[in-house]
Amino acid sequence: MDVQKAFVDTQGNATIKCPQCGIIKHLPVTQYRGRQHTLKVRCNCNYAWNLLLDFRRHYRKKTELSGTYTLDAPTNGGGRLTVVNISRSGVGFEVTGLHAIMIGQKARLQFTLDNKKKTPIDKHVVIISVKNGYVGCEFLDDRVFEKDLGFYLQP
Numbered sequence: 001m002d003v004q005k006a007f008v009d010t011q012g013n014a015t016i017k018c019p020q021c022g023i024i025k026h027l028p029v030t031q032y033r034g035r036q037h038t039l040k041v042r043c044n045c046n047y048a049w050n051l052l053l054d055f056r057r058h059y060r061k062k063t064e065l066s067g068t069y070t071l072d073a074p075t076n077g078g079g080r081l082t083v084v085n086i087s088r089s090g091v092g093f094e095v096t097g098l099h100a101i102m103i104g105q106k107a108r109l110q111f112t113l114d115n116k117k118k119t120p121i122d123k124h125v126v127i128i129s130v131k132n133g134y135v136g137c138e139f140l141d142d143r144v145f146e147k148d149l150g151f152y153l154q155p
Contacts, residue, residue, distance in 0.1 A: 002049040004017075004019065005051075006027075006052070006054065007054045008053055012028060012029060012030030012033065013026045013028055013029065014053060016041065016051060018043040018047055020045055021045040021047065023043060023045070025043075029053055032055075033055055034055075038053075060087040060092075061086055061087070062084065062085050063084060063086055064082060065082065065086075066080070066111065067080070067081050067082075067093075067111025068080055068081060068109075068110050068111075069093070069095070069108065069109050070108045071101065072105070072108065075100060075102075075105055077100045078107075080095070081093040081094065081109070081111070082094045083109075083111050084134075087153065088149075088153060089138055090128070090136065090139050091109065091136075092136050093109070093135050093137070095135065096133060099133075101130055101135055102127065103128065103129065103130055105126070105127045106125065106126050107127065107137070108122070108123070108125075109122075109124075109125055109137070110122050113148065113149070115148070115151075117148060121149065123141060125137035126138050126140055
């Protein structure tokens, strides 16, 4: 059975499109907020599929972008990274080998988008999660949502 991901808007509605006939519907899904849910959906055309609800604040795009990180003082360190996902509010990246990255630290990330312009991204972040080689960050800049990054993040 097919699985489709649906992002939930701020009003608690998911917009879905039937993979079979293409009809678009809006479903109220507020009652599922706070936990991951997969729903079985059936269209008027009788096609059924699974719908994975995503309640994130912003769309998160999967990527594979190479770059570097530098930890801010008082901690020293840095290295190579691979950005594995990016959204309007932050990034998730992977590092290999030993690292000194801890929750609450601030860092500078530099990487290049894989768009036509090869847009360079240079952002300050705060580390919000570390699990083995995966690091989740939130952008610190007020003007994070630049035009090129915004265009890149469109689903």
